[in-house]
Amino acid sequence: MLEVKDLHAEVDCTPILKGVNLSVRPGEVHAIMGPNGSGKSTLAQVLAGHESFKVTGGSVAFDGKDLLTLAPEERAREGVFLAFQYPVEIPGVSNTYLLKAAVNAIRKHRNEDELDAIDFLKMFKSSMKLLDLDESLINRPVNEGFSGGEKKRNEVFQMMVLNPKLAILDEADSGLDIDAVKIVAKGVAQFRNDNNAVVIVTHYQRLLDYIEPDFVHVLYDGRIVRSGVKDLALELEEHGYDWLKNSDA
Amino acid sequence: MSFTEQHPEFLKAAGGPDWLGELRNAGIARFAELGFPTTRDEDWRFTDVSPIRQTAFTPAVPAGADVAGLLQGSGGSDWPGHHLVFVDGVFTPDQSAIGALPAGVRLGGLADILAATPELLQPHLGTGAAVNGNPFTALNTGFIRDGAAIFLGDDIDERVTVNLWYVSTGATANAVTQPRTLIVVGRNGNFTVTENYVGPGDACYLTNAVTEIILAENAVIDHTKMQLESETAYHIAAMHVHAARDSRFKSHAITTGGAITRNTIKAQLDDENIECTLNGLYLGHGRQLVDNHTCIEHAHPNCNSSEIYKGILDDKARGVFNGRIHVRQDAQKTDALQTNRALLLSDDARVNTKPELEIHADDVRCTHGATVGQLDEAGLFYLRSRGIDAETARGILTYAFACEAVTDIESQPVRDTIEQLLIGRYRQL
Numbered sequence A: 001m002l003e004v005k006d007l008h009a010e011v012d013c014t015p016i017l018k019g020v021n022l023s024v025r026p027g028e029v030h031a032i033m034g035p036n037g038s039g040k041s042t043l044a045q046v047l048a049g050h051e052s053f054k055v056t057g058g059s060v061a062f063d064g065k066d067l068l069t070l071a072p073e074e075r076a077r078e079g080v081f082l083a084f085q086y087p088v089e090i091p092g093v094s095n096t097y098l099l100k101a102a103v104n105a106i107r108k109h110r111n112e113d114e115l116d117a118i119d120f121l122k123m124f125k126s127s128m129k130l131l132d133l134d135e136s137l138i139n140r141p142v143n144e145g146f147s148g149g150e151k152k153r154n155e156v157f158q159m160m161v162l163n164p165k166l167a168i169l170d171e172a173d174s175g176l177d178i179d180a181v182k183i184v185a186k187g188v189a190q191f192r193n194d195n196n197a198v199v200i201v202t203h204y205q206r207l208l209d210y211i212e213p214d215f216v217h218v219l220y221d222g223r224i225v226r227s228g229v230k231d232l233a234l235e236l237e238e239h240g241y242d243w244l245k246n247s248d249a
Numbered sequence B: 001m002s003f004t005e006q007h008p009e010f011l012k013a014a015g016g017p018d019w020l021g022e023l024r025n026a027g028i029a030r031f032a033e034l035g036f037p038t039t040r041d042e043d044w045r046f047t048d049v050s051p052i053r054q055t056a057f058t059p060a061v062p063a064g065a066d067v068a069g070l071l072q073g074s075g076g077s078d079w080p081g082h083h084l085v086f087v088d089g090v091f092t093p094d095q096s097a098i099g100a101l102p103a104g105v106r107l108g109g110l111a112d113i114l115a116a117t118p119e120l121l122q123p124h125l126g127t128g129a130a131v132n133g134n135p136f137t138a139l140n141t142g143f144i145r146d147g148a149a150i151f152l153g154d155d156i157d158e159r160v161t162v163n164l165w166y167v168s169t170g171a172t173a174n175a176v177t178q179p180r181t182l183i184v185v186g187r188n189g190n191f192t193v194t195e196n197y198v199g200p201g202d203a204c205y206l207t208n209a210v211t212e213i214i215l216a217e218n219a220v221i222d223h224t225k226m227q228l229e230s231e232t233a234y235h236i237a238a239m240h241v242h243a244a245r246d247s248r249f250k251s252h253a254i255t256t257g258g259a260i261t262r263n264t265i266k267a268q269l270d271d272e273n274i275e276c277t278l279n280g281l282y283l284g285h286g287r288q289l290v291d292n293h294t295c296i297e298h299a300h301p302n303c304n305s306s307e308i309y310k311g312i313l314d315d316k317a318r319g320v321f322n323g324r325i326h327v328r329q330d331a332q333k334t335d336a337l338q339t340n341r342a343l344l345l346s347d348d349a350r351v352n353t354k355p356e357l358e359i360h361a362d363d364v365r366c367t368h369g370a371t372v373g374q375l376d377e378a379g380l381f382y383l384r385s386r387g388i389d390a391e392t393a394r395g396i397l398t399y400a401f402a403c404e405a406v407t408d409i410e411s412q413p414v415r416d417t418i419e420q421l422l423i424g425r426y427r428q429l
Helices: A040-048 A072-078 A095-109 A117-130 A135-139 A148-162 A178-191 A231-239 A242-248 B003-014 B018-034 B067-074 B110-116 B135-142 B377-384 B390-403 B412-426
Strands: A002-011 A014-024 A029-033 A054-062 A080-083 A090-094 A166-170 A197-202 A215-220 A223-228 B082-087 B105-109 B147-152 B159-167 B175-177 B180-185 B190-198 B205-215 B220-228 B234-243 B248-255 B260-269 B275-284 B289-298 B304-313 B318-327 B335-344 B350-359 B365-373
Touching (some): A002 A040, A014 A029, A014 A040, A014 A223, A029 A040, A029 A231, A040 A054, A040 A072, A040 A080, A040 A166, A072 B377, A090 B377, A090 B390, A095 A117, A095 A135, A095 A148, A117 A148, A148 A166, A148 A178, A166 A178, A178 A197, A231 A242, B018 B135, B067 B159, B082 B105, B082 B147, B105 B110, B110 B147, B110 B180, B135 B205, B135 B234, B180 B190, B180 B220, B248 B260, B248 B289, B260 B275, B289 B304, B304 B350, B304 B390, B335 B350, B377 B390, B390 B412
Parallel strands (some): A029 A197, A080 A166, A166 A197, B147 B180, B159 B190, B180 B205, B205 B234, B220 B248, B234 B260, B248 B275, B260 B289, B335 B365
Antiparallel strands (some): A215 A223
């Protein structure tokens, strides 16, 4: 589904990604771990098409398409979703409005009929309940005045409603208490199936206690320096990232 | 013929009581003395009115145009409340819709009330808006003839809602109307008013409006002004507010029309415990110039004022905002908040913004903030990452930016109309 090959990217002439390789198949959950500044969030944002980052080399294929030539909205319509580490507040635009606009943009791209208000409501309700989100939240402006936990759950909610092929969760658990982490995990568990894939970008192993990854990759200084199965996450947790540095040397 | 030259003939035709003749004479004399302002005047530094000065305006002659169509187009024809319609400056009862009024309420065309009960107007007309300052206010005073007059007596329980529609037909070339609006709300009154200016697409005319508003103790007014003039017209307006103890005044000034627009608002907080809100939203494109000058006089302790002005300028449009807050020495515990933000959608759009805080009391809280900028990149990327194309995302964010300035409008139907206007302009999907 996703083939990242030797991906290089920089911001303001500073190289951040220095040759990332990653292969994700349908049905898989991948975790990308790494210390602060290793390039995890950059990777997530480059895949979503953030224009502040300049791709200087390598390729990204998504379902056989060259992802790097697509605008962020085209990527979303093809089925890429990024749950933001810092969701943006948009005063004056309700969650419902944003989701309707997004769902219908995606449906239009797929030559499907636009949904009406009732279909939307049905679509929202079960996901909101699962994520323990108050129903009033969908009529509130996007992320405005949301608590940290609500923002993160709202990202997962959007993921569930938009139902992408590839969901990238950027630090979906940072700042959450353990109950909220469990809720986020519940949403991801509900979402995943044999046809989609999840990439979890995280500093800590904690979220992986609740979402079991098929593969764990360690990103360090802009490269994936180690890949393994879920035990790698536990090893990292135990030894810290310094262990990698030392074992590298 | 200049305005001064037109004046004797106007006086003869307009008639009226002596005191009004004196007021008109004082107005035109003051205007003759001041002349049109120039950019050398500090108050008009960024607003060049020479196109107005150079045009030979003639008094508008009410014409049979499609007034109903213009009202329909404004989106406000079905707003709740009484509707007073003025065609080319003249009150037009057969276009208006005035329902049953609670006892103690008097409203109608200024000329009619002047003819029937001039004593109602005499104590107020020209006292709210003195002729000594702004030349356009002096000019309007010189030509007082018609407009709206609204009186709410003391202790009327019911909320009264009135919509004023000043319609310019553009039938006379270079027509001028100088409507005068007088609103007096008695003790404990609760009044919602919209003051609307509309005109057809490409007409060239001048509206020079003056509005005087007087609030008695514990009165509440929610005032919305919608300026939807033709984009080739000129719109100069002054609103003078006098607020008494425990009263609440809210103004929402929406401007979309006019080649040159100047809104002057002066709110005089004449006693303690008054709340005053002045919000505004202006949308400019092409070569439109929109100037908002506000002034809040905090003369007594324990008053709050809050001000949010937002502008969205595209193409070569220009905006001016000047927000003066004057806190006198006695006005302790004043809480004054002023924000003004402008969004520039093109490289050629410009805004000149100036907060002007003059504070003579020491125990006060006065804050102001001004920003001028483009759309937030983070917000754009967020929306696009959800599948929304860049242009639509820009529209959504522009709409969202504007919304903050109108959320405070009391009337839901009025808010809906303005939101529809914004959606039509920025958020097409």
